[in-house]
Amino acid sequence: MTGAADGLLVSRDLSKRFGGLIAMDSLDMAVRPQEILGLIGPNGSGKTTFFNVVTGIYPTSGGVVEFDGKDITNFSPQAVYRAGIARTFQRSRLSLSLSVFDNVMVGNHMRLDQGLWFNLVARKDFKRQFEENFERARDLVKVFDPPLGNRMFEAVGTFPMIDRRRIEICRALISRPKLLLLDEPSAGMTHDETKALMDDILEIKGRLEDLTIIIIEHEMGVIERITDTCVVLNFGQKICEGPYREVAEDRLVQEAYLGIQ
Amino acid sequence: MFAVLLPGIGSAVAVTVYVILLLAVESQAAIAGLLVAGVIAVLAAARFGGMARIGRSFAERENAMNLVIILAVLAVTGFFYEDHFILLLMATVIIYVIACLGLNLQFGYAGVLNFAGAAFFGVGCYTAAVLTKNTAMPHLLILVAGGVMAAVIGSLLILPVLRTRSHYSAVVTIAFALLFKIFLEVNDTLGGPQGLPVDGMNVLGWEFNDDIEIGEDFEIAFYVNYIVVGLIVLALAFTFVRRLERSWVGLNLDALRLDETAAACFGLNITRWKITAFTLGNFLTGVAGALYAMMLGFIAPTNFTFGDSLILVSIILLGGIGNPWGLVVATTILIILPEKLQVIQEYRFLLFGAMVILILLFRPEGLLPRPLRTYLPGWRPK
Ligand SMILES: Nc1ncnc2c1ncn2[C@@H]1O[C@H](COP(=O)(O)OP(=O)(O)OP(=O)(O)O)[C@@H](O)[C@H]1O
Numbered sequence A: 001m002t003g004a005a006d007g008l009l010v011s012r013d014l015s016k017r018f019g020g021l022i023a024m025d026s027l028d029m030a031v032r033p034q035e036i037l038g039l040i041g042p043n044g045s046g047k048t049t050f051f052n053v054v055t056g057i058y059p060t061s062g063g064v065v066e067f068d069g070k071d072i073t074n075f076s077p078q079a080v081y082r083a084g085i086a087r088t089f090q091r092s093r094l095s096l097s098l099s100v101f102d103n104v105m106v107g108n109h110m111r112l113d114q115g116l117w118f119n120l121v122a123r124k125d126f127k128r129q130f131e132e133n134f135e136r137a138r139d140l141v142k143v144f145d146p147p148l149g150n151r152m153f154e155a156v157g158t159f160p161m162i163d164r165r166r167i168e169i170c171r172a173l174i175s176r177p178k179l180l181l182l183d184e185p186s187a188g189m190t191h192d193e194t195k196a197l198m199d200d201i202l203e204i205k206g207r208l209e210d211l212t213i214i215i216i217e218h219e220m221g222v223i224e225r226i227t228d229t230c231v232v233l234n235f236g237q238k239i240c241e242g243p244y245r246e247v248a249e250d251r252l253v254q255e256a257y258l259g260i261q
Numbered sequence B: 001m002f003a004v005l006l007p008g009i010g011s012a013v014a015v016t017v018y019v020i021l022l023l024a025v026e027s028q029a030a031i032a033g034l035l036v037a038g039v040i041a042v043l044a045a046a047r048f049g050g051m052a053r054i055g056r057s058f059a060e061r062e063n064a065m066n067l068v069i070i071l072a073v074l075a076v077t078g079f080f081y082e083d084h085f086i087l088l089l090m091a092t093v094i095i096y097v098i099a100c101l102g103l104n105l106q107f108g109y110a111g112v113l114n115f116a117g118a119a120f121f122g123v124g125c126y127t128a129a130v131l132t133k134n135t136a137m138p139h140l141l142i143l144v145a146g147g148v149m150a151a152v153i154g155s156l157l158i159l160p161v162l163r164t165r166s167h168y169s170a171v172v173t174i175a176f177a178l179l180f181k182i183f184l185e186v187n188d189t190l191g192g193p194q195g196l197p198v199d200g201m202n203v204l205g206w207e208f209n210d211d212i213e214i215g216e217d218f219e220i221a222f223y224v225n226y227i228v229v230g231l232i233v234l235a236l237a238f239t240f241v242r243r244l245e246r247s248w249v250g251l252n253l254d255a256l257r258l259d260e261t262a263a264a265c266f267g268l269n270i271t272r273w274k275i276t277a278f279t280l281g282n283f284l285t286g287v288a289g290a291l292y293a294m295m296l297g298f299i300a301p302t303n304f305t306f307g308d309s310l311i312l313v314s315i316i317l318l319g320g321i322g323n324p325w326g327l328v329v330a331t332t333i334l335i336i337l338p339e340k341l342q343v344i345q346e347y348r349f350l351l352f353g354a355m356v357i358l359i360l361l362f363r364p365e366g367l368l369p370r371p372l373r374t375y376l377p378g379w380r381p382k
């Protein structure tokens, strides 16, 4: 495995079985710090499963995950988050009845004082923390879409899909994670909306230089434009990796995609 | 400045007069007429934007409106100052609202359904009975003790309650509610089916269960004592629940209710916050129970049936899940209606059931839907 030793996120021999189904098969992967890695593959090839195993939603069936030099295999989702990994979900999982601010603040959990005394009695201190975090949340949201910053206390359910995706990414970014996992951020959006969202992501990446991103994406134009390198999965196995242009030429990759369509 | 308060004050005055009328009138036909008129007035107000304006008074001048409501309750109390029956009803409403604030914290915020509300209320009642008769503990402390006992006994249920995914927890609380009543009935030290006497409240020598005599022939019913203390406890509980909702803790509870998996991916300790909500909720319910027992002077297992638990849950569903003001409205309706309209007394469970079904069908967020969270009332971004 080349480069596995100096990766920010490294998986070795990582597997996940659901009963008889092998959703992820001995996956070796290394994500270098500060890169944008595209995770691609046909439907059902195990991309989301990889995210779910890394973030502790599913226990592994075998193998190791290391993050930042530390073994995080089978950590709880909470511990993975505290280690510095935040994510979005393929099917948006925002709380639609809560405000934009509320949703973003959920992602900021580890930076907020959670004591009962602080929250209920020391309301002056609470006010200060609230105001600081309001500023931070609004500034972040404004990077994506300035008008959104004026609507922080409106229910997320009233916003169109593109805004919801932006809010979900803000929720993941507000705690300043080292690694951001994006699961099909363009799902359900038009071509123009997708382009706008990718501009936003590149802009954020420009501002937060230390940020590393893994993005799952079906639209190859997006992958070509924003990723430094790609990993291609098929039936839970890695069949190819490298820069998009090389990967696109690969015969196995072409077969995997053609075989599906 | 004052203009924004007007709709709120106006509606409070109107509701006060209306409630006084409703409570004072005896003829069943007149009561039915008043109820119809009330419903029409509310619908008309909603139709012409009156509700929105009243809502704005409450949202923007919160402290002032809280004061207005307290004054309104005191005005009704003053009007019926010697009417034992009506004052008992009012005090009961106040105490039930306290209990429901506890359930609201559990179900409305954390999403933990508790069908044993009356049982935890009962734990508070029996704690008061035992402590007033057997110890010299100051009575205000006994209120706290009732809450603590309810919270402690609630911890027996925590393990099963944490497994809410399968509705298992609801079933466990139902079982607990039924067992609690049976336990009381067979337990002789707690009075068995006959129940236990409870001392009236006594604070610094002031006997709460004596009518208040002023001069020769002016007498105020003793229930006024309980209305005043009840209002104070309610104000504290209300403030507590509101502050909780308007904090990161309230946000945590909403987040885990709406999506446990997503919440876990952002570091929320689901177990910790569910336990917190369940325990604090039982505490409030227990405090209410202790106060209720001292007011009644006598308690028996029949006060704490599964049916009573269902009434508490209906109040939450009817009022507006997660909205404390909704509880006030729903409790008032559910407690006062059957007492005034004798026709429905016998069918009240049927009626409550029908009301809950109608609400769930046509207005699932309840009579007063919960507004979005405002962390600091009146706060505006710069
Ligand atoms: N919780 C689960 N239980 C059983 N099988 C599952 C579960 N989650 C995923 N699978 C199966 O694992 C395989 C991989 O699924 P996964 O969601 O990882 O695919 P994907 O690459 O993300 O596909 P898509 O592009 O459609 O999102 C699929 O066959 C899927 O049905």
Ligand SMILES: [Mg+2]
Binding pocket: A047, A048, A049, A090
């Ligand atoms: Mg997927």
